[in-house]
Amino acid sequence: MKLVLAPMEGLTDPIMRDVLTHVGSFDWCVTEFIRVTDSVLPDHIYHSYCPELLNDGKTAAGTPVHVQFLGNNPTMLAANAVRAVELGAPAIDMNFGCPAKTVNRHRGGSVLLDEPETVYQLVKAVRDAVPAEIPVSAKMRLGYMDRNFTLENAHAIEDAGAAWVTVHARTKADGYTPPAFWDQLQPIRHALSINVIANGEIWNNQDARQCLLESGCEDLMIGRAAVTTPDVTQCIRQNKDEAILQWSDLITLQIRFLNGSYKKEMNMVGRYKQWLGMMSKHYPEAKLLWDEVKRLKQVDEIIAKLNHFQNIMPTV
Incomplete structure (x- = not known):
């Protein structure tokens, strides 16, 4: 089972990544999204969001850190992805899940889930630009205001060459209000050949087991629970419901x-x-x-x- 630390704006910054990977058992973590508009960002921006680039793309504990981008300009996303890789990024992730109104208003994040063809073009531009050995992935929700394009977006991400897709099991309209609809990941997993990582409302070991059962996925991305209970990944890996850390x-x-x-x-x-x-x-x-x-x-x-x-x- 792979366990991934989720990108959460204003929460899983470099210091929090250092702390959580120091004690947690993560296969990798993902930066807060880096917003791309119409230029290649200067190096100091990358080092601000991801100082781990100066440490072979890993936290002090040795956990790889994937760089996540958000935007709608394929040319600039590709160019910035190339620069991130040159600076040491071990993988690139694309954000199609952010529900923030200001982000969506500028055609970024989850609003693009109403445009599967755009999703395809953005992922493909990045995939074509970076070296073949660098994985490109994407994170999406079930949809923007509804689930009409769930499978179309998942297929778009796969067809564009992504190595895997992480799915937050809610739409933008659902926000972060429980429940997460883990069972809705089952059709995505069956439709795709690439790996599908489940995300959303996984707060403890029991939630993790239930999510795996309902979604049919084998891997999980953990978000707020990792911050609230830093030993959650240890509990999941050891299949324990009680706390491990004192x-x-x-x-x-x-x-x-x-x-x-x-x-x-x-x-x-x-x-x-x-x-x-x-x-x-x-x-x-x-x-x-x-x-x-x-x-x-x-x-x-x-x-x-x-x-x-x-x-x-x-x-x-």
Whole structure:
């Protein structure tokens, strides 16, 4: 079974990828989407989104990082893909799943699922441009406002030469509201010769097993659950429903996160509090910690508080 860390804008940035691949068991992860319009982006943009390019395209833990693009200009997508590969990207992924209104309004992401021919042209342009040994893949949803073109889009991606397709088992209209319709991946899997990776509402080992059963897929992409419960991939691989990591292990991860480089300290503090808020849904200890750090504004203050909690905090 392959387990992949999903690209999530504003969430799985380089620092979070470093933390989650340090403790998780991922076969690869995917960058937040890089928006392409009418030019080849400068190298510093690639290094900002994917500093792992300076480390042979891998996180510090050795997990490959695939570079994801979003856009509607085949020529520029192809040119940027070539540059990303020159800089060390081990694979290229195409985004046809983003449901954000601003992205869709500019003909990017899931809105293109109403245009299967465009999907084909974009994937083919990238596939034709990069070396044959570099995999090209795509991520899609079941559709934009409906599922009328689900199979057409899947076939378009395969016919354009993609090595695999990841399918988020909801339409754009469904957003992120449960449930994910895992059973709707079954027809896609049967229709294609390339691999189909299932994505959406996989929060724990039980969800993973049920998704595999309903979708017929063999591989999974894990999104928010990887951030909320960083040991989720270990639980899935070991077929365990109970947590594997102790809270003290998670505090060590949080300190690693806070010691990561970021543009501004306030951004780092905000990102950490976002993560802690997500973990609070699963860990009672995180709720108690939140009350202690929610008013803190300096990274050093938060790290000191974490060190204190690691020494004295009882298991809840």
